[in-house]
Amino acid sequence: xxxxxxxxxxxxxxxxxxxxxxxxxxxxxxxxxxxxxxxxxxxxxxxxxxxxxxxxxxxxxxxxxxxxxxxxxxxxxxxxxxxxxxxxxxxxxxxxxxxxxxxxxxxxxxxxxxxxxxxxxxxxxxxxxxxxxxxxxxxxxxxxxxxxxxxxxxxxxxxxxxxxxxxxxxxxxxxxxxxxxxxxxxxxxxxxxxxxxxxx
Numbered sequence: 773x774x775x776x777x778x779x780x781x782x783x784x785x786x787x788x789x790x791x792x793x794x795x796x797x798x799x800x801x802x803x804x805x806x807x808x809x810x811x812x813x814x815x816x817x818x819x820x821x822x823x824x825x826x827x828x829x830x831x832x833x834x835x836x837x838x839x840x841x842x843x844x845x846x847x848x849x850x851x852x853x854x855x856x857x858x859x860x861x862x863x864x865x866x867x868x869x870x871x872x873x874x875x876x877x878x879x880x881x882x883x884x885x886x887x888x889x890x891x892x893x894x895x896x897x898x899x900x901x902x903x904x905x906x907x908x909x910x911x912x913x914x915x916x917x918x919x920x921x922x923x924x925x926x927x928x929x930x931x932x933x934x935x936x937x938x939x940x941x942x943x944x945x946x947x948x949x950x951x952x953x954x955x956x957x958x959x960x961x962x963x964x965x966x967x968x969x970x971x972x
Contacts, residue, residue: 781826784870786839788862793839794846795863797870798826800835804898804968805871807864808838809883809890812856816844821903821953821960822880828961832969835871839863860886864894874898876968882906884920888938891916899971901964904951905929908937919944919967921960926951942967 784795796817806829810817817823817838829836841859843851868875876898879887884905891900892912899917902908906928918941920934928951931943944963949956 781830784837784839784866786863786866788842788859791842791848793842793848793859793862794844795837795839795866796826797867798830798836800830800833800871802833802969804874804876804971805835805837805867806965806968807860807867807875807877807887807890808836809860809877809879809886810838810841811881811883812841812853812886813851814881816840818845819880821957822883824953824957824961825878825880825903825964828958828965832965834965834969835867837863837867837870856886857889860890861893864890876900876971878964878968879903879905885909888914888918891918899968901967902934903960903964904953905934908934910937913940914938917967917971918942919964921946921963923949923951923953923956923960925949 780799784797786793786795826836840847842849877887878901880903884902887900891914902920920943934943946956
C-alpha cells in the first residue's frame with residue numbers, strides 16, 4: 773500500500789518486437805509524463821542522474837518511465853547501439869499506454885541523441901530536456917521546446933555547438949556542475965523537470 777506523500781516506483785516490462793526491455797515507472801498526475809532516455813553504452817537507467825530525474829519528476833507530480841536498452845540490465849537481447857531508437861520507441865509507446873496525455877522526453881549523455889530523434893519523429897511531444905549531451909546529430913528542425921543543460925566543467929558540447937544543431941533551443945550552463953554530475957545533480961534534475969512542466 774502506498775500512502776499519501778509516498779512515491780510509487782514499479783518495475784515495467786516493455787515489449788520491443790520479440791524482446792522485453794526492463795523499465796522503472798513512477799506514477800504521477802501532472803502533465804506531461806516524461807520518458808527518460810538512458811545513455812546507450814554506459815550505466816543505462818541506473819545512472820545516478822537518470823534516477824535523480826525520476827525522483828525530481830515524482831516530487832513534481834509527473835509520471836516517468838526510464839528503461840534499459842536491449843542487452844543491458846534485465847533487458848533481453850544483445851547490446852546493439854544501432855537499435856537505441858527502436859528501444860526508445862517501444863518505451864514511449866509503453867508510457868503512452870500507461871500515462872495517457874501529453875508526453876515529453878529527457879536524455880542523459882548519449883541518451884540525448886535518442887531523445888532528439890524521438891522529438892523529430894513525434895511532433896506531438898511537448899519538448900525535451902538534454903543533460904550534458906555528448907553529441908547532437910544534425911537533422912530536421914524541431915518545433916517543440918528544447919532545453920540543453922551543460923555542466924560548467926567537462927561539457928562535451930558548448931553553446932555554439934548545441935545552437936548549430938538546435939537553433940531555437942534554450943542553453944544553460946550549470947554553475948558548479950561537472951559532466952558526470954557528481955556535483956550539481958539535484959539542480960540539473962529540478963531545472964529539467966521545471967522546464968518540461970512549464971510547457972505541459
